[in-house]
Structure formats: C-alpha cells, structure tokens
Ligand SMILES: Nc1ncnc2c1ncn2[C@@H]1O[C@H](COP(=O)(O)OP(=O)(O)OP(=O)(O)O)[C@@H](O)[C@H]1O
C-alpha cells in the first residue's frame with residue numbers, strides 16, 4: 001500500500017522540495033499552501049501523515065494540527081519550524097505533534113521520521129484491530145449460537161452482566177452454563193479481577209464450607225494454618241457457584257447471610273470478613289422442585305435468582321448445530337493435525353436429526369471422535385459414533401459419550417421403562433433395584449409418579 005502524505009508550507013520552494021524528496025521515498029504526496037487549504041485537503045480522509053509548517057498565513061500550523069488531532073487522533077503530524085521558534089515546536093509537541101524538525105530541513109532526518117511514524121501507526125492500527133477482534137470474540141464468540149433462543153440468552157447476558165445482580169443460570173447438563181458464567185464475568189466491570197469457580201457437588205459438606213469461607217488455624221484436624229476461602233479470593237471479582245442445587249442446608253444458611261450482609265466468618269473463626277463478590281450460580285436441577293421437597297431454601301433461591309438465564313437444550317435450537325459443527329470441526333482438525341474440513345450430507349443430517357440429551361457437550365465430543373475417525377477430509381456417516389448412526393439402536397440403549405453418570409442413569413431408566421411399556425415393577429426388577437428406589441429416582445428427576453399401573 002502506498003501511503004499518502006500531506007505537506008503544508010506557505011513557501012512554495014520548501015513545499016515542493018519536501019514533496020519531491022518524499023516522493024523519491026515512494027510516498028504519494030499532496031501539498032497545501034496554508035492551514036486552511038491543508039485542512040480542506042485533509043477532509044477527504046485519505047491522508048496517512050502530515051508535515052506542516054508552524055507559521056503560515058490564514059490558519060496556523062498549530063490550529064491545523066489541533067483540528068487533525070480532534071478529527072483523526074491517530075494521524076501523525078510532523079511540525080516544521082524556523083530558527084528561533086523552538087519553543088513553539090516544543091509546545092506543539094505537547095499538543096500532540098509526532099515530532100518536529102527545524103528549518104532548513106535535513107531531508108535524511110525527515111525521511112527517517114516519516115518512515116518511523118508510519119511504521120508506528122501501522123503497528124498501532126494492527127494492535128487496535130486485534131484488540132477489537134479479541135474484545136468482540138470475548139463477548140460471545142466462545143458461545144456459538146445464532147438461533148433465536150440463544151440470541152435471547154446473549155441479550156440477557158448483555159443487560160445483566162454490567163450490574164452486580166446475582167444471576168442464576170439454569171439448563172440441562174452440557175448446554176453451556178459455564179460458558180455463560182465466563183461471559184458474564186468478562187462483560188462486567190469486574191473483568192480485570194478474579195473469576196473464582198467452585199464446583200459445589202464435588203466436595204463433601206464440611207469441606208465445601210471451608211472451601212467457600214476459609215478456616216482458621218486449628219478449626220479442625222488438619223487445619224494447620226489459616227486458609228482463605230473462595231469468597232475472599234473472589235473479592236471484587238465474581239464467584240461462580242456451579243451445581244448450586246447440591247449444597248446442604250447448613251451452607252445454604254451461610255450463603256444466604258453473605259448474600260444479604262456481604263459478611264461471613266471463616267470456619268472456626270470469630271473475625272467477621274467483609275466481601276464484595278458478585279455471585280453467579282448454575283444448576284441443572286429444578287430448584288423450584290427442590291424447594292417443594294424441602295431441600296433448598298426459598299429465601300436463598302430468590303437471592304440467587306435475581307436474574308435468571310435459562311440456557312435452552314440443544315434440541316430446542318437446532319439452528320445452532322451447523323455452526324457448532326463447523327467450529328468444533330476446525331478446533332479438532334487443528335488439534336489432531338488432520339485436514340478435515342467438511343461433512344457429508346448424510347452425516348450432517350444424522351447430527352441434525354439426533355436429539356442430543358447431552359447437549360452441546362455431547363455434540364462436541366461426537367465431532368471430536370468423528371474427526372479422529374475420519375479417513376478422508378470429509379466426515380461421513382461411518383465416522384460417527386454408533387449411537388448417531390440412524391436406526392442402529394433397536395434393542396439397545398444409547399448413551400452419548402460425555403454423558404455424566406447421572407445422565408446415563410436417567411437414560412437407562414427412561415429407555416428401560418419405555419421398553420417395558422411403562423411398567424414400573426418390571427422395570428425395577430429388570431434393573432435389579434427395588435420399586436421404592438425406582439420411584440425415588442423417578443421423583444428426583446421430576447418424572448410424574450402418580451401413573452401407577
Ligand atoms: N454455545 C456453545 N458454543 C461452543 N461451545 C459450547 C457451547 N455450549 C457448550 N459448549 C461446550 O460444551 C461443553 C459443555 O459446556 P459447559 O461446561 O459450559 O456446560 P454446562 O451447562 O456447564 O454443563 P454441566 O451442567 O454438565 O456442568 C464445553 O466444552 C463447552 O465449551
């Protein structure tokens with residue numbers, strides 16, 4: 001690309017001399033006899049750098065430079081100044097000139113200055129472009145989706161993220177709840193601070209308590225020193241409480257207090273710790289049902305659920321499938337060093353037809369395995385996991401790779417029950433569990449329990 005320079009000087013000889021020299025360096029040069037003319041020419045918007053005299057009749061170089069700075073702050077201006085006006089040049093520098101040269105102009109120096117200024121500008125532009133791209137990506141590009149339900153999710157995230165309201169993210173396993181939590185933090189004013197994640201289901205109650213609130217030395221056997229909890233670590237940031245439906249009553253009470261008073265005590269401690277934490281929680285449980293059953297405190301629920309983001313299951317937004325496939329294909333082709341860049345019609349329609357009980361996680365795993373299996377650069381139906389190949393599941397239970405144990409159990413019970421035409425006694429017997437256990441499991445999953453046969 002050829003850079004276009006503007007040279008403004010009221011002395012014709014200087015103006016033309018400089019223009020000629022800069023043209024020799026390979027630039028396109030336009031000239032102006034004073035600030036007014038220069039400003040008019042600059043208005044066309046195609047100038048990459050300006051060389052301007054300070055003292056000119058009509059609009060001075062200072063004014064010209066000031067206008068450029070206001071209009072197009074990235075454009076470098078090199079100021080030329082006569083003998084004895086170095087102070088003016090210095091003040092011009094202060095006003096944002098890139099650099100200055102005294103007259104008579106040393107052409108080699110000018111050439112060097114221009115080259116450097118343009119290189120810096122290029123760099124700054126590239127950097128800014130990259131930053132903008134990254135910023136945009138960070139917003140939602142980690143969460144792929146253009147379907148109407150996902151657009152609604154993005155919309156809620158955009159509106160809720162900047163506030164400090166607690167957010168409860170709900171949705172089935174694998175729908176992308178954690179990605180939503182990440183996006184909330186990134187789009188909030190807390191983004192420079194910590195995003196601390198706690199997987200509530202992974203820890204026993206007593207451990208979880210000290211994990212969240214920390215403990216004092218000697219609070220329990222093994223507490224050899226004071227330990228700060230996640231609430232302290234997340235100070236001024238965001239605390240993501242994953243699987244919030246799993247926490248026990250005792251911790252629910254403590255959590256409620258932190259949400260209400262922004263204060264807590266470490267386990268085994270007296271000192272009250274104040275904390276400024278934004279809470280984002282997630283669950284794949286139906287918390288309303290848990291409240292009914294007395295497992296979850298209603299007051300805590302309302303504190304957590306100031307804003308609710310329901311991430312819909314993949315089967316309710318199948319429009320997102322093609323984009324997700326494309327993105328995962330690219331990711332895993334790269335990761336496996338394979339050239340796989342397409343998927344044939346039959347495979348694509350299988351992926352579309354399937355109802356994805358494991359949601360996006362399952363789709364992601366499926367594309368990964370297909371990429372690994374692919375024998376050519378196009379994925380065919382043969383490369384898909386058996387569960388995906390249409391019509392191959394008669395007499396079998398299909399459990400998607402990536403499903404949790406819980407999810408797998410749900411599928412086993414659901415399919416056995418349906419195979420045995422809804423007969424619960426036979427289902428219990430077939431699965432080798434008691435009828436009561438089966439009833440409990442069905443009730444846990446919110447399945448209607450009153451259709452006794
Ligand atoms: N919209 C999406 N775009 C791209 N990747 C996604 C999307 N949704 C989910 N994923 C991917 O699917 C996987 C599961 O997502 P995530 O862990 O956020 O789900 P989750 O709802 O938290 O599931 P769980 O309830 O099991 O914890 C991750 O690898 C994630 O990157």
Ligand SMILES: [Mg+2]
Nearest residue numbers: 177178242282
């Ligand atoms: Mg999760």
